[in-house]
Amino acid sequence: MYCIKKVTDDLIWVGANDRRLALFEGVYSVPAGVSYNSYLLTDEKTVLFDTVDKAVRQRFLENVEKALNGRKLDYLVVQHVEPDHSAVIPELIRQYPGIKIVCGARVLEFIKQFYDFDIDAHVHLVEENDTLNTGKHTLHFVMAPMVHWPEVMMTYDSTAKILFSADAFGCFGALNGALFADEVDFAKDYMDEARRYYSNIVGKYGVQVESVLDKASALDIEMICPLHGFVWRTNLSEIVSKYMLWSRYEPEERGVMIAYASVYGNTENAAEILACRLRDKGIKTVIFDVSVTPASEIVSAAFKWSHLVFASTTYNAGIFVTMEALINDLAAHNIQNRRVAIIENGSWAPTSGGLIREILGKCEKINILENNVSILSGLKKAQVSDIEAMAQAIGADFPAPAGAAAQNNQTVPNTVDPNTMFKLSYGLFVLTARDGNKDNGCIINTVMQITVTPIKITIGVNKANYTHDMILKTGKFNVSVLSEKAPFHVFQQFGFHSGKDTDKFAGSGEALRTENGVRYLSEWTNGVISGEVKEAIDCGTHTLFIAEVKQAFSLSRDASVTYQYYFDNIKPKPQPPKGNKKGFVCKICGYVHEGDTLPDDFICPLCKHGAADFEKLQ
Ligand code: FEO
Numbered sequence: 001m002y003c004i005k006k007v008t009d010d011l012i013w014v015g016a017n018d019r020r021l022a023l024f025e026g027v028y029s030v031p032a033g034v035s036y037n038s039y040l041l042t043d044e045k046t047v048l049f050d051t052v053d054k055a056v057r058q059r060f061l062e063n064v065e066k067a068l069n070g071r072k073l074d075y076l077v078v079q080h081v082e083p084d085h086s087a088v089i090p091e092l093i094r095q096y097p098g099i100k101i102v103c104g105a106r107v108l109e110f111i112k113q114f115y116d117f118d119i120d121a122h123v124h125l126v127e128e129n130d131t132l133n134t135g136k137h138t139l140h141f142v143m144a145p146m147v148h149w150p151e152v153m154m155t156y157d158s159t160a161k162i163l164f165s166a167d168a169f170g171c172f173g174a175l176n177g178a179l180f181a182d183e184v185d186f187a188k189d190y191m192d193e194a195r196r197y198y199s200n201i202v203g204k205y206g207v208q209v210e211s212v213l214d215k216a217s218a219l220d221i222e223m224i225c226p227l228h229g230f231v232w233r234t235n236l237s238e239i240v241s242k243y244m245l246w247s248r249y250e251p252e253e254r255g256v257m258i259a260y261a262s263v264y265g266n267t268e269n270a271a272e273i274l275a276c277r278l279r280d281k282g283i284k285t286v287i288f289d290v291s292v293t294p295a296s297e298i299v300s301a302a303f304k305w306s307h308l309v310f311a312s313t314t315y316n317a318g319i320f321v322t323m324e325a326l327i328n329d330l331a332a333h334n335i336q337n338r339r340v341a342i343i344e345n346g347s348w349a350p351t352s353g354g355l356i357r358e359i360l361g362k363c364e365k366i367n368i369l370e371n372n373v374s375i376l377s378g379l380k381k382a383q384v385s386d387i388e389a390m391a392q393a394i395g396a397d398f399p400a401p402a403g404a405a406a407q408n409n410q411t412v413p414n415t416v417d418p419n420t421m422f423k424l425s426y427g428l429f430v431l432t433a434r435d436g437n438k439d440n441g442c443i444i445n446t447v448m449q450i451t452v453t454p455i456k457i458t459i460g461v462n463k464a465n466y467t468h469d470m471i472l473k474t475g476k477f478n479v480s481v482l483s484e485k486a487p488f489h490v491f492q493q494f495g496f497h498s499g500k501d502t503d504k505f506a507g508s509g510e511a512l513r514t515e516n517g518v519r520y521l522s523e524w525t526n527g528v529i530s531g532e533v534k535e536a537i538d539c540g541t542h543t544l545f546i547a548e549v550k551q552a553f554s555l556s557r558d559a560s561v562t563y564q565y566y567f568d569n570i571k572p573k574p575q576p577p578k579g580n581k582k583g584f585v586c587k588i589c590g591y592v593h594e595g596d597t598l599p600d601d602f603i604c605p606l607c608k609h610g611a612a613d614f615e616k617l618q
Pocket of ligand 1: 080082084085148149167227228
């Protein structure tokens with residue numbers, strides 16, 4: 001008996017669920033099953049998007065027949081040839097011999113590899129940006145190589161504003177009667193499975209996913225129809241924002257994932273003690289026994305958490321088998337951009353730590369703590385300090401809030417802790433101005449839109465900046481919004497010295513200017529806003545300019561850099577001066593003021609922050 005669901009007035013879900021599959025792709029456990037989605041568009045022409053796995057072929061064929069309601073099937077769009085979506089193509093051809101198969105050249109090649117039928121008699125080849133009109137609807141074809149195979153194509157229905165996204169935005173788990181993500185508590189019940197699906201299926205191909213996200217950003221999308229999991233018709237950003245993080249290998253949560261492999265419980269003991277010490281510092285922790293938890297879940301967790309600890313016993317002079325499989329799996333899935341710590345164990349020749357370091361050390365932006373903890377058989381009292389030192393080193397990445405006492409129901413300090421200001425979410429911008437023939441710029445972090453009609457923004461500028469004086473005089477400026485790709489030297493170029501003495505644009509190449517004649521940055525920025533000052537409010541050390549936006553344009557889809565991102569990923573960590581000198585280091589830019597004391601009115605000569613932003617060198 002058919003089981004179909006209405007997606008829109010002329011789009012019908014004709015897929016099916018499989019709860020008996022032991023291992024998806026022969027590797028990944030799917031205890032909650034999986035759905036194979038296929039969609040039938042009933043326009044003047046009928047169009048089927050992909051088929052299903054052979055396990056659910058009967059239900060699928062019944063569904064297609066019902067949804068067609070006696071009509072013939074005109075087109076089958078094949079977006080992905082992996083057999084969980086293509087297995088029923090040969091049978092479909094037999095049932096609907098007049099069908100045209102709409103696909104790219106790579107799909108054609110793969111279909112010929114997998115199946116033996118005369119596809120040439122049916123094929124309608126398409127390329128990037130080709131369109132197919134089916135009556136009311138126009139389908140646009142978007143190539144998405146390596147998301148998840150090289151032949152993958154997505155389809156955008158510009159009439160209904162639907163993206164048929166192939167494997168992208170998919171999820172493990174059967175649909176259980178629902179079809180839309182908004183019918184379930186996706187964040188609570190399915191996001192972990194969406195992450196496990198992403199990280200294990202396409203995690204390796206972050207660059208390619210980013211490229212498709214870029215293409216998709218140019219489309220007006222109101223609905224996403226993936227090949228597995230739920231259809232997205234509301235709050236699309238919930239899943240798209242996750243894909244933006246995952247594709248860039250950015251952690252979702254700051255905290256520590258500890259994975260251990262322990263034969264007799266001693267390595268586990270060390271992992272548990274470490275977790276306790278981290279929790280004592282208020283740091284979130286999760287622990288997995290790699291011999292018990294399926295690797296796909298741990299790979300998924302590694303994509304979620306910012307810090308990873310691997311604790312493994314030595315086995316056959318190598319890494320314990322389950323841990324070795326996990327470490328290789330993580331490297332194969334291109335894990336990057338993580339802080340890692342390693343605990344090794346061994347009764348006569350511990351080697352697992354060095355071997356783990358060797359494998360993960362080849363991954364991009366994996367920062368491994370220098371000091372492993374090395375255990376001989378079992379952790380002894382004298383070595384607990386090594387675990388505590390590891391917790392301390394990890395904890396250094398998680399600055400404790402001054403008001404942490406509040407979390408323990410203690411009295412909160414009745415003071416102003418300037419560090420609390422860092423909790424505010426700021427972007428970072430290059431503010432530029434022009435006075436006569438002089439161009440100048442500086443870094444600011446306070447740009448805010450305040451009205452829509454007309455669009456007005458405020459900028460806060462330190463009076464010590466030459467750019468400030470130029471804006472006060474000319475009333476014109478540009479804000480170039482820095483992206484996460486901005487390297488540290490951009491901040492040095494515009495932030496760490498005065499334009500009164502130097503030409504900050506020296507060597508910057510072609511002078512790009514907006515209509516107001518002011519220069520802007522086209523590289524490492526994602527957008528430019530030109531402002532005309534309407535009001536200037538004296539705020540003491542700073543002037544708050546209120547300006548009307550006269551010109552604004554986007555330059556890229558790269559994410560805007562935030563203050564936090566800058567500190568975590570761009571700004572080099574301050575290095576103490578050589579020779580045990582005494583002094584104070586600027587937490588903002590790393591400038592070191594040598595000496596026993598720091599005057600209260602001290603201003604950092606580099607970034608212009610005050611004494612409150614300095615800390616004593618230890
Ligand atoms: Fe669901 Fe890549 O196939």
